[in-house]
Amino acid sequence: MKKLVLSLLLVGSISGMYAQKANVSKAKNKVLMETPDFAGARELIKPALEEETTKNQANTWYVAGLIGYKEKGKMETDNILDPTKIDQNAKGAAVMESYAYLVKADSLDQLPNEKGKVKPRFRKDIKRMMREYYNFDLIGYGAALFDEQKYDEALNVFNAFLAIPDMPLSENEIPKDSTYNMIEYYAGIAASQAEKPAEAIRHYTNLKDKDYETLAVYQLLYEEYNKQKDTVNFVQTLKEGVEKFPAEPWFLQNLINFYIYSGQPETALSYLNTAIERDPTMAQYRFVEGGLHEALKDFDKAEAAYNKAIELDPDMAAAYDAMGRLHYNAAIAILDAADKLIGDRKAFAAEQEKAKAEFEAALPFYSKAHELAPDEMSYKVMLRTLYYRLGMDTEYEAIDKEING
Secondary structure: OHHHHHHHHHHHHHHHHHHHHHHHHHHHHHHHOOOOOHHHHHHHHHHHOOOOOHHHOHHHHHHHHHHHHHHHHHHHHHOOOOHHHOOHHHHHHHHHHHHHHHHHHHHHHOOOOOOOOOOOOOHHHHHHHHHHHHHHHHHHHHHHHHHOOOHHHHHHHHHHHHHHHHOHHHOOOOOOOHHHHHHHHHHHHHHHHOOOHHHHHHHHHHHOOOOOOHHHHHHHHHHHHHHOOOHHHHHHHHHHHHHHOOOOHHHHHHHHHHHHHOOOHHHHHHHHHHHHHHOOOOHHHHHHHHHHHHHOOOHHHHHHHHHHHHHHOOOOHHHHHHHHHHHHHHHHHHHHHHHHHOOOHHHHHHHHHHHHHHHHHHHHHHHHHHHHOOOOHHHHHHHHHHHHHOOOHHHHHHHHHHHHO
16 A cells, blocks of 8 residues: 555656656747737746755756846847837846846756756856847836935846856856946945945945946945944045045045044044144135134143134134133133132132133134124124123123024
């Protein structure tokens, strides 16, 4: 009884195998008919892709890939006089389906036979079809998806294009030229838009040493690392950018900002000095330099830097505000120290006069800042404070009215 059951199972298995082999042949015939039946061919090939024997045969996957290829070709032939009538989404889907099947078919086609020899039957045809996809179809389909903001799908198509030159079936015959670099660039953007940072970083990294939109590549790479809070890599990218693009201040500025906001004023100042050497006429650099010296409590250098910023840009309200702040803070420091001399009336009074002189020195700077930026509330508040400390009642009332409406 057990032998009978086993025999029945074996017969069933063999008959299933032959049925699927027949289905592969039928599917191919449906595709090659004068009026192809692509839907019918797909129905026939589907079980053959899963059956234990036929799923490991190159012919099965080759026929599966042939379906999409022929369908794509028919769309083109039927609309040869007006290609705009082609359903690009349907054509693109057929290409991508065919692409995946052909890759599988080629891998199986390269396996040794029962005698241990590799005798590929389909590579020549597969190579031709993949070249066609590479040269004509994948770029257009990916670009259309990108324009429709279907970034995830566009990325899949771009990745398919980019994979072809490195496939064994291409046999190192496809150069990675400027078109290849362009698609890698847009693949990176698509990955970024699809929120796939690892893929975006991979594509941008591949492009770093290529001659394609190199400046933008470095900037986009920095942005991806920054979004991931990958400090080590985004700082390294900025440093590379500083060296690679000495005429582009963007990298230096972002590097300086990083060191400022991460509490490393000395390092920020060293990079700022490089920026000043490259563009000594940039008033903003001098203003930032003043702020860094101020943070390091080197007030004389801070004052010199702010003065230089004003010299380079007489309309920079923030620089006048900074100068006023230096004098105001100096006055407050004098008053704080004078509290220890309160028992010595003469010495205390002398320090009070010194503080008053600093308040008076601050006044014209805040007045100028207010003049240049009359809507800036902080300048108005500081002016009111100075008027109060200096006993300038009329001016105090006027600015107080301006503040309170």
